Every structure is written in C-alpha cells, then in structure tokens.
Amino acid sequence: MEFSRYALYFAPPEGADWTRLATAWLGWDMETGAEVAPPEAPGIDVAGITERPRKYGLHGTIKPPFRLAGGRSPAELMAAAEALCARLKPVTLDGLGLARMGGFLALRPEGDANALSDLAAACVEGLDDFRAPAPEAELEQRRKAGLSPAQEAHLQRWGYPYVMDQFRFHITLSRRLSDDEAAPAEAWLREHLDPMLPRPFHIPDMALVGEGPDGRFRMIHRYTLSG
Numbered sequence: 001m002e003f004s005r006y007a008l009y010f011a012p013p014e015g016a017d018w019t020r021l022a023t024a025w026l027g028w029d030m031e032t033g034a035e036v037a038p039p040e041a042p043g044i045d046v047a048g049i050t051e052r053p054r055k056y057g058l059h060g061t062i063k064p065p066f067r068l069a070g071g072r073s074p075a076e077l078m079a080a081a082e083a084l085c086a087r088l089k090p091v092t093l094d095g096l097g098l099a100r101m102g103g104f105l106a107l108r109p110e111g112d113a114n115a116l117s118d119l120a121a122a123c124v125e126g127l128d129d130f131r132a133p134a135p136e137a138e139l140e141q142r143r144k145a146g147l148s149p150a151q152e153a154h155l156q157r158w159g160y161p162y163v164m165d166q167f168r169f170h171i172t173l174s175r176r177l178s179d180d181e182a183a184p185a186e187a188w189l190r191e192h193l194d195p196m197l198p199r200p201f202h203i204p205d206m207a208l209v210g211e212g213p214d215g216r217f218r219m220i221h222r223y224t225l226s227g
Contacts, residue, residue, distance in 0.1 A: 001218070003210025006077060006130075008063035008123050011207035011219065012171070018196035022107075023058045025173060025193070026050050030057030030209060033218045041188045049185060052175040055216040060107075060171045062206060063123045064160040065217075066131040074210075077130050078221060081208045084126040085223035088206075091115045095199030096171075098189050105186055107171040109201060116203065117167050119225075123206065124163045134159040 012019040014031055023029050024036045027050055038046040068077065094111030101108065109116060142155055151161035162168065174185060208220045 001210070001212055003074070003212060003218075003220075005065040005067055005211040006074075006220075007061065007065040007209050007211075007217070008081065008127065009057075009207045009209050009217075010060035010062055010169075010171075010203055011205075011209070011222065012058055016196075016198075018193060018198065019058065021193055021196065022171070022173065025189075026054050026058055028054045028057050028216060030059070030217050031219050033212075033216075039192070041185075044184050044188055046185075049174045049177060049181060053172040055214075056172070057209070057217050057219075058171065059207070059209070059217075060169050062120045063127055064163070065211060066134075066159060069130055069132040072130050077127070078208060080127060080130065081206070081221075082223050084123065085206050085225050085227075087227045088119060088122055088225045089227045090205075090225040091119055091203040093201045093203075096197045096201040098173075098186065098194050098197070099170075100182065100186070101168075101170055103176040103182075104170075104172055105174040105177065105182060105189065107173065107197065109169055110199070113169060116169050119203070120167050120169065121164050124158055128158065131159055 021039065024039050025046060027036055027038055027047060029036050093109045093113060093116060096107050097110050099106055099108040139155060142161055147155060147161050151166050154163050154166055155161040173189065177185065205222045205224045207222050209217045210220050211217050
C-alpha cells in the first residue's frame, strides 16, 4: 500500500485488555487495518464522538504525520526509524489515566513525564531529514488555533506547533465535546476502561505508521527501543 504521510506513534501493546477496549471505542484497528464494532454504551453515541480521531487509530503521537521528502524512499525511512529506536531507551512512567484535555477525552501519563518528552524530542529531530516541508495552506490552518510564539517557531522549524517544549503526550479518545456530551462518556470510560489502564506505564517500542488512500492510518512496523 502506498502512504501519503508517515508518523511515529506510541502504539499500545497488542492483546492488552485496555488496548482492545480502547480500540473498539475508537472503531479502527491500525494493527489489522480493519474497522471494529464499538462497545455497548447505552445512551452514548460512541461512533459520533469518535468519528474525527478514528482514522488515526489508538495511539500517542511522537513524531507528527509528515509527507516524505523528495529523494527519500519508504525503505530508507524504515531503516532510519529502526536505527533511531536502537539508540533510544525505553521509558517507564507511573501510569496512564483518563483525563479531559481541552474539551477532548484522552489518556494522559501520570507522574513525571520528562523522559517521555525527551524521547519524543529525539524522534522529532532524528527523522526530520525525511520530512517534506508542510504546504502553506496546512501551516495557515494550524495558525487558526491561535499559536503562541514558541508554537509558531516550532511550526516553522518542525512543521508542527506542539513539539519539543510544547509536547503533551496524549491518546485521544474523542472529538471536542460539550460538557453534556463529555459527562456520560467520561463516566463510562472511568467505569470500564480506567481500571484496565497500565500502572506503571511502559513504552518499549515505537510504531512507524502510514496514512493510506482512505485517509486512515495503518501500522507499518514496530521498532524496539533498545538503547
């Protein structure tokens, strides 16, 4: 399959109970490249509130989606990702918990996340030679969110505003919700998903993913962090 964009993700461990439930909640399994039936959640429009993040799959963005630079091949990108991950160390945090983040429901790290931020910064920089400059229309769309000076600087340098010191790791579980929409969804997730979440939270690998012709992201390969 040809991919229009690539990204480096944290992809939750395949087979874990929380991975299966959260993947079903979103409705798209990037590991298998298949839709998944949502869980039963009476009174909650699961498909509706997850429509926007669904195409990305269950993930935490490490290096944001980018187009491949001219003269670079997918095989070269895969080799570079493997070499990069071989130099980087795995990360263990206190845990992963459900939170509201700017109107979204998301999973956020608990405790000191500096090691994860350092890992993300190394990945953003380490693969940047493979990133084609973002189109001006895309940059302008990003600016509509109202960027700080630091975020604007990152947008110009790295093609994305929320990296380096502006990075906040999260696993998105919904579109932006009103309080009335968020309350029942959060209550359901706290009852069914939160007890399954990993504590401690271990990140042993990175996933190279690609955006297919249908706009959905699929797993290409996992690379062990073995530094």
